[in-house]
Amino acid sequence: MFQPVAIAPSILSADFMNLGRDIRMIEQAGAGYVHVDVMDGHFVPNLTMGVPVVKQLAKLANIPLDVHLMIDNPLDELPWFLEAGADIACVHAEVLYGDELRRAVDMIHDAGAKAAVALKPHTPPEVLEEVIARLDMVLVMSVEPGFSGQSYIEGSEEKVAAVAEMARAVGNDALLIEVDGGVSEATVERLTAAGADVLVCGSAVFGAQDPAAALAAVKEKGDAARVAAIEDARAEEALAEEEM
Ligand SMILES: O=C(CO)[C@@H](O)[C@H](O)COP(=O)(O)O
Numbered sequence: 001m002f003q004p005v006a007i008a009p010s011i012l013s014a015d016f017m018n019l020g021r022d023i024r025m026i027e028q029a030g031a032g033y034v035h036v037d038v039m040d041g042h043f044v045p046n047l048t049m050g051v052p053v054v055k056q057l058a059k060l061a062n063i064p065l066d067v068h069l070m071i072d073n074p075l076d077e078l079p080w081f082l083e084a085g086a087d088i089a090c091v092h093a094e095v096l097y098g099d100e101l102r103r104a105v106d107m108i109h110d111a112g113a114k115a116a117v118a119l120k121p122h123t124p125p126e127v128l129e130e131v132i133a134r135l136d137m138v139l140v141m142s143v144e145p146g147f148s149g150q151s152y153i154e155g156s157e158e159k160v161a162a163v164a165e166m167a168r169a170v171g172n173d174a175l176l177i178e179v180d181g182g183v184s185e186a187t188v189e190r191l192t193a194a195g196a197d198v199l200v201c202g203s204a205v206f207g208a209q210d211p212a213a214a215l216a217a218v219k220e221k222g223d224a225a226r227v228a229a230i231e232d233a234r235a236e237e238a239l240a241e242e243e244m
């Protein structure tokens, strides 16, 4: 069944002096989420925003806050971000060892939020094996985390397809796959055709002359590629039945 894709504009690329105005603009343009890039200067070489800003964003936004925690110590800081109003809390698999990934997912669910795990470009999806059945979202990074405005790493859509296959294998049909980094009109089609549900857009939206039109254009292309992928799959099924 066709499910429209959701656009999650990254507030990191918005005008920090006018966050309320920019949030209203993306809401009116049809954004599904506000993507919030929290960077601690350790896990990534950039420092962005912390708990007080997330708290204010939660007050301003009428759509869910998707909080991408690029931090070294998510188990210590998760309670603060959950309390601040993260609707989706996304931790990086690379900093969670042993049973810590499972504990992070439990902590997020116990707070009533949705649990997401992010994978850097070189992290294989197999690290999700123990938790994928219980996850609400997987974030596939298609650039090295740290900065907006980077170029999409070619082939990232293959990881999206691999995550979609893993989710199918464990029966997690509700899992959302989000892609983050270099998503634009030029890259969205291959991503949604591979199974991406949520597209983070930083520079492609806020760097455009008309951000609302840019958001709508990425969404339209993503939805169209999704419809085409469903039709292709149906045609293949019908052909296979005929041949039987
Ligand atoms: O998490 C990150 C970068 O680490 C992203 O959310 C970027 O901020 C997205 O920006 P664009 O690549 O779309 O410009």
Ligand SMILES: [Fe+2]
Pocket: 010, 035, 036, 037, 068, 180, 200
């Ligand atoms: Fe992000």
